[in-house]
Amino acid sequence: MKTYIGIITFGACLMGGLSSCNDFLDREPLDQVTPEAYFTSEADLSAYTINAYPFPTTDGYLSSSPLLKDNDTDNQAGTSNNSFWMPGQKKVPANAGDWSWTKVRACNYFFDNVLPKYEAGEIQGNSENIKHYIGEMYVIRAYNYYQLLVSLGDLPIVTTALPDIKEDLMEASKRQPRHKVAEFILKDLQTAIDTYLLETPPGGKTRISRDVALLLRARVALFEGTWEKYHAGTAFVPNGNGWPGDKELAADYNPAESIKYFLGEAMKSAKELGDKMYTKLAENTEAPEGMNAGFVSQNPYYTMFCDENMESYDEVIMWRQFKEGLVSHSAQMELCRNGGGSGWTKGMVDSYVMKNGYPIYDSRSGYSYDWENEGVNKTLEGRDSRIVIFTKKPGDVDFYQENGEPSLCAIDYIFGSPASITATTGFIVKKGKHYSSIMASVESRSTSGTVVFRGAEALLAYMEASYEYYSQTGSPRIDETADKYWRALRRRAGVKEDYNITIGATQMTKEAKGDFGAYSHGQLIDATLYNIRRERRNELCAENTRWEDLKRWRACDQLIGQPYRIQGMKFWNTVYSEDADLMSKCVVDPATGNMSNQSLGDYIVPYEKITKNNTIADQGGYLFTPAHYLNPIGMAAFRETAVVDGDFSSSVIYQNPGWKIQADSGPEVVE
Template sequence: MSDKDKSILVEASKRSPRNEVARFILSDLDSAITLLNQSSPDGKKQRISKNVAQLFKSRVALYEGTWLKYFSGTAFVPKGPGWPGAAKSYNSNYAFPTGSIAGEIDYFLTQAMESAAAVADNVPLVSNTGIIESANNENPYFSMFGAVDMSSYGEVLLWRQYNQSLVTHNVPVYAQRGNYAVGLTRGLVESFLMSNGLPIYASGSGYAGDDYIADVRKNRDGRLQLFLKEPGQKNVLVNIGQGTHYTLIEPTPTVYDTDWERRYTTGYTIRKGISYDGLQTLNGQGFTGSITFRATEAYLNYMEACFEKNQNLDTKAQAYWRSLRTRAKVDQDFNATIAATQMEKEKKDWGAYSAGQFVSPTLYNIRRERRSELMAEGLRWMDLKRWRAMDQLITTADHFEGFKLWGPMKDWYKPEQLIYGATNDKSVVSDPARSEYLRPLEVRSNALSYTGVKFAMAHYLAPIAVEHFQLASDDGTAENSVIYQNPGWSLISGTAPTGL
């Protein structure tokens, strides 16, 4: 690299404050929105469109607005106490474009609302008939996630097509088994409302308990009824016998299996994205589509941004929420849900917290709706970070739990299948003395997670690699780099974060 190239690289490596980066992204997306067609030019929703750019803009704006709000007063935001960017001369006189961090928060939340509404007002939700097992795919909402061609679903804005001859995957096989050893947690399953809109613990909810998976699904939010697998359900309805790795009938969860392709880690597994077509179960040869963006997120983004900005829900946000609940076959009265919510009983949901404290019941139920609707769609980690939803784990360990293995469901298994014991290297399930619920991360005492999981504040952001500091330095040393490290991380490779 020439000296000239080096100087260009060093200058370009200066870190703008995060809100300025977010503003730049929004500006880029505004240009895209101006230039893009309203709908995908190929007619198949495999090219980006104005709706896609607007939805993505709402996601970026909501992320930054809520991040600035919940990390305000910390080193994780520009001009906050201990912000490492302040040590760089190019940031020493930085001023927020709106004059304050509160102004920036308001700006981003407003942008999130406007761009989300542009999508939600124009793209209706697909219908949910409530049907689970149907050879004719009579439930658009259910079938949408496992369709070969997703272009006919109005809610889908952008999707990736697969082809049996060109590019394939193995999701259909995983969905008919144990989800490749990725299970649903007890906390997630219990967060779903009853169909009458009440939390499971509320008086009059009608909750049937969790002695059996069938009980868990009774009278629940339609999304849990659709997507939580239950032993005895059919997994293949067409082209039966034409695959190689199909699971015709859903078995009792094989929590003891050491084969990760067949193991049910928590006992609870999801059928979201399943295909009932036996042809999709040729191992590694699945070709169902994959959703990249769907309009439902715009409904959720608007609701959340509206409440975060105004501390109330306008008529548009209320209408969006009722639409989502109606589609989920949950009573429309979200105010009844809010009134029945007891935050202390929602503590297994990290989304119930921000900065180590419970949020309001209204905000929590907005977050609950988001969790229920976007389950297993890859957005949860981003949400937890921007909500600052893991501070409580800094001092208090949490324990991941699955289904109630040590209740009546233990009779599904032979004693020799449920080997346990903290020091037994053959153990495959957790000791009932620890909990009647399966704890997949606490099977043996030599596991780092045996006493529960904790969190370090620094992990809200990842560390920047030392190599980048060296490249963005006139003399090649990390210490003299124009880049600054994220809070809690050092310039020494392989070191753990410090406390904040």
């Protein structure tokens, strides 16, 4: 018998280490360990749920860390070209791609077996903890569904672990309109919030809490509300032009009402959490180094992202802990010793205003573009302190040696080899960097924690959702709650609190030169909304949010047929290019170069240091095609869900807009 990939029987995996699992698991559901013998104690539930945690954290090297997940956006530049920006290069996979339901089925299997036992009082242990672990699984299922929603859009909604019966599986594989999927996710989260989750979870902040569910709920609702607003009328929303879904399933879809609903829900969840958090933001002392030689915090805002124990930070809602000898990682090797294969873009650095609140191009800001000739340190002088404390500058402490002496950062990290250690743009990422020589020098000895969720996001979510909500009603405004949240964030950043100074001085045509978020559907947005997006960009840099933001804002259409060249720091005609020792390491060569040619301008062009056989260079920079707003479903999914064997077009599922079914085919390219 065939195994179907729509809502296939993935087998059931006991996440507590009782069996292993992959995308398409053994057919036999728990023949070796029966559900009757499991899910009978609080400990069973605890082990299963925590091993099902899907949240991205630092696993292995820096390249796996959320700190680098925004590489290849307008915020950060990595070391290789991303097919997202090369129309025609991204292909439909031969396998199912992101159309994988292993994680969702593991959640449903839990509910199928746990809820009847819970209702019958057959699970032994602390009753509040048992309830909490059930709540955790609702959050886990919601998060897994959210990742699929971001990637694929319309999805099947399945709440039970289905048996391997062809007819049932084929019917369950049918995709539901995305607004119904988002509503389902919000319902799961609300169930967890209202019925199951504790404010303080067993084990502290390394586990899911009620606050985590609130924040995730705000994130999902904001994503869907803004996606539907900015993709309205297109094939990416129900009943839009070219939408491939079943119109009967979307008969209830009212775009205006749906957008208002999701934005309103985002406001509600964000406010409940934000009102607790806006007075508890980690203190920013603006100390030049986050820790002293004894690893004592000199700036809580900085060390919140690199501490070995993040439990005491009120702003941290959830984090992952590492312990030497048990579980550790190697991210600090790159963060502490080199450039880590990443760097802030010039566009992102330019987006940070001066302390007086004015953009750098405003004559009242006090900024001088001549400062860029003097190097990174001078370029960042007088800015919003976030870009200062989270950028590793020449002369900053990389790490403290065992004798307490500092090892210092050098500008020649821009010529690092191999590429994984290069400071790609010259603006080196410092966010999340510890100061330990052991973490810096020994593989798999990093024990710095990873922030999974933090409270500042709730403030940003409310600010954006409320402004968008009021815009939908015809009266865009910053309400009292958004005002106090925004001032709290600017106060912590060391910027003048009155955001109206920044709004009044904002020139959108200048902001658009370095910020894709200045656009939605190819049009410049208003200055107030832009500055809300700017605040989000500046606060959440290197926290794995930028890709989702650009997609939901439809902030890439302006790159259809119009290339954008990512830049870094100014290198040519500066103190750096006049330094003979530094220049002895500089190689300008189309095949082997470690520096972009001056013919491309004075600023580093990180993706064109090597131009031979380089599609980005041939294009003249980033280009975009709308199909890339969603990922394609892989061909195997159509093969296994075809009504007629061999006829993929008879599948009960449909491909995403702009993509074909055939493996290795590219998207429709709009120019």
